[in-house]
Amino acid sequence: MSLQTAHSPARRATEQLMQVRGLTMSYGSGAAENKILQDLDLDVRAGEFVSIVGPSGVGKTTLLRCLSGLLAPKAGTISVGGQQITGPHPDLAVVFQDYSRSLLPWMSTRENVAFPLQGKGMGKAERNALADRNLAAVGLAGQGDKYPWEMSGGMQQRVAIARALAYNAKVLLMDEPFASVDAQTRFDLEDLVIDLHTNLGVTVILVTHDIDEALYLADKVVVIAEKPATVVDVIETNFGEVRDQVETKADPRFAEARARILHRLRDH
């Protein structure tokens, strides 16, 4: 499948792509200031799959919104490919937690996927063809004429992923993308994202509160905790490129990593 050409498939992640230094963020100001993130550092290599795991309310969504350029941090820098970002950036595509609301109900799924491409000035035939190819890549071949509200939650999330892929960004940012689907759909979507990452070589940063999910998906798990939140641990997983919902999770190294994260979160 020749979806995009920007990334060579399954390249070894070596080259530094995204760098976060001293990220600090708070809501409100003065006496009402609510500090959420404090001095957070993060390094992401090209082609890497990074999970960021932390308990609910710790500031994961806030962090992802900063990384995507939707929120301006109070202090610190975020750069992509050596270039500091000051707002939404063409190298970053986001898959939101609230996927059903982030799809436009008056557009067919094909139009939804093609819409950001229209914003880039791409012609209709070209962007529709690209939309169809990306829909096929997420397992929705031939469903371009359907509307989001005719689809299940899992399928809607696939559309949102296809839209982010079609945008041809270097980094895919995902905020608890599978939090509101049933368990089986969730496993299917997790495996889909692993396949897309392996086959297309796209860099993924995924935020989740689910430790198993974080470990299962990622090359590197970043644990954030405390208030204000900061990085308390970074774990490089080495379960290999091919993952299996049963076998990978039964791997002793998986159990060991899970125990380590649980300890870290309990200690903070």
Add this chain to the structure above:
Amino acid sequence: MSNQARTVDPGLALQRLLAVAVLLAVWQVVVFSGVLPSMTPGVVEIAAAIGSTITSAVFWASLGKTMLAALSGWLIAVAAGTGLGLLVGSLPRLDRSSSILIDFGRSFPVLALMPVVIMMLGSNTRMEIVVVALSCLWPVLVQTIYGARRQEAAVVDTVRTFRIPKLLWFRRVLLPGAMPFIATGIRISASISILVAVGVEVLSQAPGIGRQITLAQQAQHWDKAFAYLFFAGLVGWGIALLLQTAEARLLKWNRQANG
């Protein structure tokens, strides 16, 4: 308002027929009882007048004039109200500063402006179109502002991250998102357009159905006056029905997506 109930329930159809029959019967009883002035026409006279009106060239010409004025004024109001409303509703600062003007404008009795407009333009179709447009503007404007204000946070984020250009956002996000509200404004103002057009004609003697009603009344052709009234009502009803059907088809996503 359901369009899946294409087949009319026979029980309901019977009930509706009955309601019409009751209205006609009451009318006839009131006329016979002598409560109304003696020249009030009965059901049969009105029916006969309706019959002869349909074949009258004067009727069709005046109906055409009324419809043209109503439609023109309405279209102007829809275009202006939608454009202005999207602008105001999507720009919080403009919204806050203009809300007092809009609240004043919507409660202003536009028909009372008619003498001023007559003074400026004369008693003609142009004047009629202006008064219709001014009356229709407010429902469209107010509804569009409501619609444009109500932007989903997730959609706003999506538009920002994918860096959708302003004009494209206006056309393919803001406008369709506000469309369910705009449609309500369009529907309300369509009824108003006929109402105001006929009213202006009655009051100002601008050509159209309203003028014919006044003429029939002055000539004491009450049956004819009622026949014209009947048609004015029929037209308004037909338009409302048409718009409702169009809305059900074009905004199917709205009912489906929002339950």
